[in-house]
Amino acid sequence: MASPFSGALQLTDLDDFIGPSQECIKPVKVEKRPGSGVAKIRIEDDGSYFQVNQDGGTRRLEKAKVSLNDCLACSGCITSAETVLITQQSHEELKKVLDANKMAAPSQQRLVVVSVSPQSRASLAARFQLNPTDTARKLTSFFKKIGVHFVFDTAFSRHFSLLESQREFVRRFRGQADCRQALPLLASACPGWICYAEKTHGSFILPHISTARSPQQVMGSLVKDFFAQQQRLTPDKIYHVTVMPCYDKKLEASRPDFFNQEHQTRDVDCVLTTGEVFRLLEEEDVSLPDLEPAPLDSLCSGASAEEPTSHRGGGSGGYLEHVFRHAARELFGIHVAEVTYKPLRNKDFQEVTLEKEGQVLLHFAMAYGFRNIQNLVQRLKRGRCPYHYVEVMACPSGCLNGGGQLQAPDRPSRELLQHVERLYGMVRAEMPEDVPGVQELYTHWLQGTDSECAGRLLHTQYHAVEKANTGLGIRW
Amino acid sequence: MKDSLVLLGRVPAHPDSRCWFLAWNPAGTLLASCGGDRRIRIWGTEGDSWICKSVLSEGHQRTVRKVAWSPCGNYLASASFDATTCIWKKNQDDFECVTTLEGHENEVKSVAWAPSGNLLATCSRDKSVWVWEVDEEDEYECVSVLNSHTQDVKHVVWHPSQELLASASYDDTVKLYREEEDDWVCCATLEGHESTVWSLAFDPSGQRLASCSDDRTVRIWRQYLPDNEQGVACSGSDPSWKCICTLSGFHSRTIYDIAWCQLTGALATACGDDAIRVFQEDPNSDPQQPTFSLTAHLHQAHSQDVNCVAWNPKEPGLLASCSDDGEVAFWKYQRPEGL
Numbered sequence: 001m002a003s004p005f006s007g008a009l010q011l012t013d014l015d016d017f018i019g020p021s022q023e024c025i026k027p028v029k030v031e032k033r034p035g036s037g038v039a040k041i042r043i044e045d046d047g048s049y050f051q052v053n054q055d056g057g058t059r060r061l062e063k064a065k066v067s068l069n070d071c072l073a074c075s076g077c078i079t080s081a082e083t084v085l086i087t088q089q090s091h092e093e094l095k096k097v098l099d100a101n102k103m104a105a106p107s108q109q110r111l112v113v114v115s116v117s118p119q120s121r122a123s124l125a126a127r128f129q130l131n132p133t134d135t136a137r138k139l140t141s142f143f144k145k146i147g148v149h150f151v152f153d154t155a156f157s158r159h160f161s162l163l164e165s166q167r168e169f170v171r172r173f174r175g176q177a178d179c180r181q182a183l184p185l186l187a188s189a190c191p192g193w194i195c196y197a198e199k200t201h202g203s204f205i206l207p208h209i210s211t212a213r214s215p216q217q218v219m220g221s222l223v224k225d226f227f228a229q230q231q232r233l234t235p236d237k238i239y240h241v242t243v244m245p246c247y248d249k250k251l252e253a254s255r256p257d258f259f260n261q262e263h264q265t266r267d268v269d270c271v272l273t274t275g276e277v278f279r280l281l282e283e284e285d286v287s288l289p290d291l292e293p294a295p296l297d298s299l300c301s302g303a304s305a306e307e308p309t310s311h312r313g314g315g316s317g318g319y320l321e322h323v324f325r326h327a328a329r330e331l332f333g334i335h336v337a338e339v340t341y342k343p344l345r346n347k348d349f350q351e352v353t354l355e356k357e358g359q360v361l362l363h364f365a366m367a368y369g370f371r372n373i374q375n376l377v378q379r380l381k382r383g384r385c386p387y388h389y390v391e392v393m394a395c396p397s398g399c400l401n402g403g404g405q406l407q408a409p410d411r412p413s414r415e416l417l418q419h420v421e422r423l424y425g426m427v428r429a430e431m432p433e434d435v436p437g438v439q440e441l442y443t444h445w446l447q448g449t450d451s452e453c454a455g456r457l458l459h460t461q462y463h464a465v466e467k468a469n470t471g472l473g474i475r476w
Numbered sequence: 477m478k479d480s481l482v483l484l485g486r487v488p489a490h491p492d493s494r495c496w497f498l499a500w501n502p503a504g505t506l507l508a509s510c511g512g513d514r515r516i517r518i519w520g521t522e523g524d525s526w527i528c529k530s531v532l533s534e535g536h537q538r539t540v541r542k543v544a545w546s547p548c549g550n551y552l553a554s555a556s557f558d559a560t561t562c563i564w565k566k567n568q569d570d571f572e573c574v575t576t577l578e579g580h581e582n583e584v585k586s587v588a589w590a591p592s593g594n595l596l597a598t599c600s601r602d603k604s605v606w607v608w609e610v611d612e613e614d615e616y617e618c619v620s621v622l623n624s625h626t627q628d629v630k631h632v633v634w635h636p637s638q639e640l641l642a643s644a645s646y647d648d649t650v651k652l653y654r655e656e657e658d659d660w661v662c663c664a665t666l667e668g669h670e671s672t673v674w675s676l677a678f679d680p681s682g683q684r685l686a687s688c689s690d691d692r693t694v695r696i697w698r699q700y701l702p703d704n705e706q707g708v709a710c711s712g713s714d715p716s717w718k719c720i721c722t723l724s725g726f727h728s729r730t731i732y733d734i735a736w737c738q739l740t741g742a743l744a745t746a747c748g749d750d751a752i753r754v755f756q757e758d759p760n761s762d763p764q765q766p767t768f769s770l771t772a773h774l775h776q777a778h779s780q781d782v783n784c785v786a787w788n789p790k791e792p793g794l795l796a797s798c799s800d801d802g803e804v805a806f807w808k809y810q811r812p813e814g815l
Contacts, residue, residue, distance in 0.1 A: 200581075345609075345617065345619070345658070346619075346658035346659065347658055370621050371618045371619065371620055371621045374579045374618045374621070375617050375618050378578065378579070378618075381578075396659075
């Protein structure tokens with residue numbers, strides 16, 4: 001079975017010859033028992049291990065588990081053998097939480113919030129032959145039916161990711177003279193790209209990556225900070241689930257930077273892929289098209305949530321377009337109506353330029369897929385990167401083609417992808433600057449656009465992972 | 477059989493180390509060797525002996541595993557365990573490293589130039605095969621990263637005339653790749669070997685592919701186009717490859733390399749039992765079920781594993797070999813009488 005993670009993530013440090021004691025940083029926990037003597041280990045026919053004490057007593061040994069957190073911290077391997085048990089993130093886990101809620105006393109219950117990404121919604125819409133609005137409403141209906149309390153759309157948190165990216169770019173463009181590493185600025189919403197950059201190129205490339213949080217993690221801040229306050233709950237009393245088009249988002253949610261130390265809770269507790277939601281529907285024996293549509297929830301009291309909204313600029317969030325148009329306006333006073341893309345060596349590598357009187361003012365690109373990321377990084381290393389901003393995504397064709405999206409064995413994948421793209425594009429696009437709810441939140445929740453709060457809740461950091469020297473280094 | 481493989485000479489190419497691979501330049505006048513001493517040596521003739529004309533020593537941090545000449549003969553590519561591939565430009569007897577290709581996660585095992593000269597393929601222990609494109613300014617860009625194999629990829633080789641790439645792997649399979657729109661795709665997987673496939677060689681026409689393996693057999697595969705006369709099934713518009721011959725029982729250890737002479741059609745193998753063998757197709761053999769006979773078997777060709785055999789592209793019968801013993805040997809192969 002092929003690994004479900006993105007290509008960029010799969011290629012980071014796959015090693016056939018790992019000596020677990022040398023490469024795996026998860027410390028081997030040995031439970032010391034009183035008494036001396038050597039215990040023997042017996043292997044049963046079914047493969048289970050039993051420790052046999054000197055007195056003849058036996059104890060079944062636990063299977064070692066590696067959680068996603070450990071996985072992320074380690075530079076030795078990444079899920080190459082498919083034996084990493086993802087214990088904390090699956091639709092099974094969500095069901096456990098919902099079941100626990102049913103049995104628990106009111107004070108012990110957790111508020112369950114699900115945030116659905118526009119890409120997952122488009123994939124489900126294609127599968128069930130529904131339009132995006134009906135899909136959003138019926139999904140809300142489904143989740144509430146099984147015990148979820150609120151269902152949000154990450155297109156809302158994406159407003160913040162885009163605004164922060166725009167502001168960051170303008171700031172760095174203006175500060176070029178003072179800082180050599182200011183540009184190019186590289187998009188940060190894709191965790192497959194971030195993991196690859198941290199593990200392979202480390203301190204060289206990290207200063208170029210935007211510190212703006214991805215929509216998933218901004219939603220984490222919104223739900224566990226703003227919404228929690230509104231509901232008069234501590235963040236640990238909320239169980240926040242996101243629905244995403246890929247598995248890499250599970251690793252993003254597990255990052256220590258997104259763990260709230262004070263309340264010992266993650267900003268995002270569980271990431272389900274589109275496929276896992278589909279499995280959940282099947283297990284609950286629910287036919288999505290047959291459900292009664294429910295009204296959509298909104299994080300802003302004022303906004304009417306009649307239909308879902310989206311952003312222009314493609315199925316991966318529209319970072320290039322938003323940053324480009326904002327920069328053109330802010331830096332040069334030029335209004336760009338339509339952004340024209342010029343494909344380069346392949347359809348996943350395209351560029352956009354802003355020219356005036358023969359001079360190139362802005363030179364942006366989108367680079368999707370590992371081969372294009374490679375070329376970009378190599379050019380950067382040689383000082384030959386001509387771009388000011390690059391929207392980098394690990395998956396060819398972007399997020400709509402993520403590894404967690406629904407497949408249709410009876411349809412050519414190219415045709416399915418085009419259908420999903422069409423459905424995604426049907427949703428009304430909004431400009432983040434024009435959304436009143438967003439401005440209110442900047443004012444009342446974050447105390448201003450460049451505040452300390454905004455920096456803490458809407459931005460993040462990156463950490464280069466040092467490559468351990470192979471303990472088993474057979475020097476050929 | 478008569479002594480059809482005669483030793484012409486030996487050179488201690490990579491002393492105190494292994495010699496891993498050899499490559500003749502397209503003109504057949506120079507032989508490049510590479511080894512565990514991290515060096516590449518270029519050999520040429522002076523009278524009757526082979527002398528070292530250049531040493532390329534500043535390119536790699538670890539073993540150089542393979543070398544390959546560009547079709548024009550002006551460039552040499554070297555694949556190293558240091559995870560990089562160097563491109564050297566030839567300027568008479570001097571070689572200058574003009575580019576270093578990075579990106580593989582660990583040891584690069586092989587490098588090969590496409591017949592057009594514009595494309596290069598590399599493969600690695602990271603299980604991937606990369607296709608690179610070179611432009612007029614000698615700039616290399618990655619065109620595709622292929623993750624079809626499930627284990628270490630040992631060797632890549634291009635078809636002699638088409639833009640078709642073949643790779644051999646520790647996962648016991650051979651895979652073939654071609655371009656499709658703006659990317660490369662795996663268009664065939666050849667299964668049959670029972671262990672690591674170490675090397676590959678196309679026949680002069682490109683219709684057949686020979687593979688050699690740790691399972692001590694050589695397999696010959698034939699390409700069948702859609703709607704072929706023999707009724708071999710093809711899926712869609714991609715050709716099918718079928719194993720039409722297996723040479724077993726000849727080798728007592730792993731077969732590390734195989735070379736198909738583009739001039740004579742002779743097939744040479746390099747074996748872990750220190751021997752070199754040559755096979756020829758029988759004259760009246762059925763093209764769909766060919767038979768090959770062993771026409772030369774030189775025991776103790778080297779004092780250790782033979783890692784590579786390479787036919788000279790211009791002089792029929794001239795064969796070079798190299799070994800873990802660090803030596804390069806030159807041989808003259810003559811077809812035995814009566815065969």
